[in-house]
Amino acid sequence: MLDRILALLEEGQHQLYIDDELAQIKESNWVKNLSASHSSIITEILEKSVVSTASIPKKVRNQKGVISIDIDNNEYSLTNALKYLDEPLYIVVENLTSDGAFIRRLFEIYRQVGGELKTALERNFLEFYPAGGKNEIIKTIKQLIARKSQPYTPRVIVFLDSDKRFPGQEDDYQLINIREFCVQFGIGLHVLYKREIENYLPDVVLRNCLLKEHDEILNEFCTMSPDQKDFYDLEKGFNNK
Template sequence: MKVEIDYDLFDSIKQEEDVIELNYLLNIILYKNRHSVYVTDTRVFKLEVYDSIPKTTQSVIELFFTQNVMTSEEKDCLICFDGASFDDEKKFNLVEGIRYLSQPVSIIVENSFNDSHFFKAIFRCFDDSEIINKHFENLWIQFENSGGCSNIINYIKGRSQFYNDRSKFFRCFVILDSDKLSPNDTNDKYSNVKEFLSLKKIAFHVLEKRMMENYIPDEAINANIHERYNKWKNAYLHLSELQKDYYNIPSGFIKVTSQAGKKTSKRDKKKEIKKNQLDALPEQVKNLYSDLSSSNFESLKSGLSIPNIKSEFPKFFNCEHTVYKKSLLQRTRHQRNPHELSDIVEKIMKLI
């Protein structure tokens, strides 16, 4: 994170306690190159308080000053004398700056244990700088469990109370499964969540595919699915790339609502599907899988039945010889946004 410290903040420091807090802030910023610090006003270098800063720290500040003169990069937050008067903009006073910059970045997911495998794979493959991995090693990034998509707003509201409802303190990124049944699914179940997060100025991303499991490359399916599940595996690998994007791997075609929108029990859905095959499914699902043979439909209809699939299947992302940059790009090259995974990494990089 690029942190600018304003001249007025330096100029306001008169007491010894303030000097200690300033040095503490600078230590947080510069410890193991966690952040970058920028001073853009040369008058800072002439202040008495600047002389109280350790010489090694001064050298780093002056190096960043030189870089800033050459590039004039936009800063991510500002530490200034009147920072406490701002609730939403990333402007902080000295004490607030310490609080904001010392907290880890939170990646908020529906299930922090299972979903973390997907994120770690895309960090490994798309962060060539390895900065994100460094932040993980130093516990500067953490996964947090929202408890499901329906609880995200309540979860954020709880965090807001901790910060007295001042959104500028949030250093988090929310990731959501789209849960779409097809690429043309217009049922935006997250419209209220997205509106809420936008209002709070919290970064978020809704996956283009149905869920995280749909990003697993074919190589990982081939390598990790036991031969006893060959019927399912062969039928799955015969799907088009788009069909794989919206197929529910754990539940198959069972976990969909009826065409009329009426929810039925899992047992009743199995009966409907067995009797009517694709005709029992919503129109958009039926159209997407219209070329599916009856035998492949039979193999796929109930999903992949490996034990503990919700926790075990995401672990396939850890397999480095099947999940790598090229194989993930292969699974996303046909998307509306083929750069989706690198875009996610870029969004998170802006927070660190």
């Protein structure tokens, strides 16, 4: 079972970070009972993990999941740990087409981190999961948890538009509920600063994509201040023209 967990590391689906337990692991019966070739591979993975640990932010290193043969509260059995690690990371989005395309483009722009995420997406280590709108986010995550029928919450990140109309606007009740739900279940949440993903499009892209009939309102949009552009309702604004 431990061999299969480490195989996920070798395949690149996860990274293992070790602080000071390397010597104990290398001297364990598990490693000693491996074949010479297998032991060499495992040892290499473990040694690389020690080198990598220093680059991990402390707040990330403190997010620990304990795997134990004798299970206590908040610990994973070997079987559940393997199932947990073998599942993809789900990015729950409001709209699969537009949000998925936006996030994929971010992978292209931020190549250092995005390259790894793009590979994860291609290898099904990462999966977009559509909710069909902000009002369906909590329901969708509950369904995802129920579908897995496991004694743990799947690895989930929620990606949302802010839908705010001006800078500093307080969260509405819907977003407050989503935030509280995500905290309760240990789910990651990223809310865009700007109103919607469309507000991140440069003026030149909008001009190239929109029909000629929108020129007048687009010209007005281009004269707006950065804050006005960031929180303008592009979809309704152009559709109302």
